[in-house]
Amino acid sequence: QSVLTQPPSASGTPGQRVTISCSGISSNIGSNAVNWYQQLPGAAPRLLICCNDQRPSGVPDRFSGSKSGTSASLAISGLQSEDEADYFCAAWDDSLNAVLFGGGTKLTVL
Amino acid sequence: EVQLVESGGGLVQPGGSLRLSCAASGFSISDHYMDWVRQPPGKGLEWVGRTRNRAKSYTTAYAASVKGRFTISRDDSKNSVSLQMNSLKTEDTAVYYCIRVHSGTPKYFQHWGQGTLVTVSS
Numbered sequence: 001q002s003v004l005t006q007p008p009s010a011s012g013t014p015g016q017r018v019t020i021s022c023s024g025i026s027s028n029i030g031s032n033a034v035n036w037y038q039q040l041p042g043a044a045p046r047l048l049i050c051c052n053d054q055r056p057s058g059v060p061d062r063f064s065g066s067k068s069g070t071s072a073s074l075a076i077s078g079l080q081s082e083d084e085a086d087y088f089c090a091a092w093d094d095s096l097n098a099v100l101f102g103g104g105t106k107l108t109v110l
Numbered sequence: 111e112v113q114l115v116e117s118g119g120g121l122v123q124p125g126g127s128l129r130l131s132c133a134a135s136g137f138s139i140s141d142h143y144m145d146w147v148r149q150p151p152g153k154g155l156e157w158v159g160r161t162r163n164r165a166k167s168y169t170t171a172y173a174a175s176v177k178g179r180f181t182i183s184r185d186d187s188k189n190s191v192s193l194q195m196n197s198l199k200t201e202d203t204a205v206y207y208c209i210r211v212h213s214g215t216p217k218y219f220q221h222w223g224q225g226t227l228v229t230v231s232s
Contacts, residue, residue: 003154033216037155044207044225045147045155050218088155092217098173099145099157 004028004089006102013110017077020105022089024070028100032092034072036065039086039104048087049074076107084109112136112221114208119226122198130193130226132208140164140186143211145219146193148204148228156204158182160211161191176202198230 005023012018022034036049047056049065052072062083064075072091076083089102118130132144143166146158159172161182170182181194191208205225212220 033218035218037219044222045219046222047218047220050212051216086154090155090157090219096174097171099147099160101147101155101157104154 004100004102006105009106011108011110012079014079016079018079020074020087022072022102026070027095028091028093029072030070031094034067034089034091036074037088079109081109114223116208116223116226119228121229123232124200124230126198127196128228130206132191134189139189142213144191145209145211147207147209150204200230203230
């Protein structure tokens with residue numbers, strides 16, 4: 001399996017905190033930074049978190065990232081309706097010499 | 111303002127060829143790795159390949175699924191990148207995104223184009 005593992009779906013109510021996991025192995029997440037991308041409905045993906053835990057300018061501080069060993073997580077606090085989107089993790093794989101993506105997590109705000 | 115505009119998508123028969131272009135503005139591609147990522151309709155993202163910058167001798171890298179069939183090239187004088195796709199298969203049907211990669215370390219997909227749809231069907 002040449003993808004990182006994410007849950008296919010997640011959900012929460014407005015104001016809640018939601019986390020999305022991303023699991024890999026030593027040659028990808030274990031050795032390289034994890035980046036997260038958000039894709040709103042009908043739009044191109046955009047960078048959400050880079051370098052495991054860095055927020056680019058313009059990304060609300062409700063979004064945060066972390067990494068431990070061969071797993072990473074994206075946390076969204078104070079969930080808002082506009083956060084409803086697909087979220088993808090990605091990392092370079094040293095064995096495959098390729099960028100790997102997670103399968104994506106569809107976040108629903110109930 | 112950084113802009114990436116893809117063009118060249120369309121309908122092609124299995125076994126056929128297609129060339130996508132990506133026109134960049136607001137920065138010089140010579141300083142950056144430039145990647146292509148694709149997304150089949152209703153599915154997730156898949157990295158296609160990359161052309162590295164002048165400092166890395168413009169070397170390329172490809173996903174196993176397209177290696178030997180797809181070729182990424184660049185023309186720094188025109189500030190553009192191309193994706194030549196040969197021996198196309200139905201599973202190559204996807205929206206193809208042109209991406210500017212962050213010039214520092216670690217690498218990440220900093221700017222995305224809006225994408226161009228390629229449909230491989232008879």
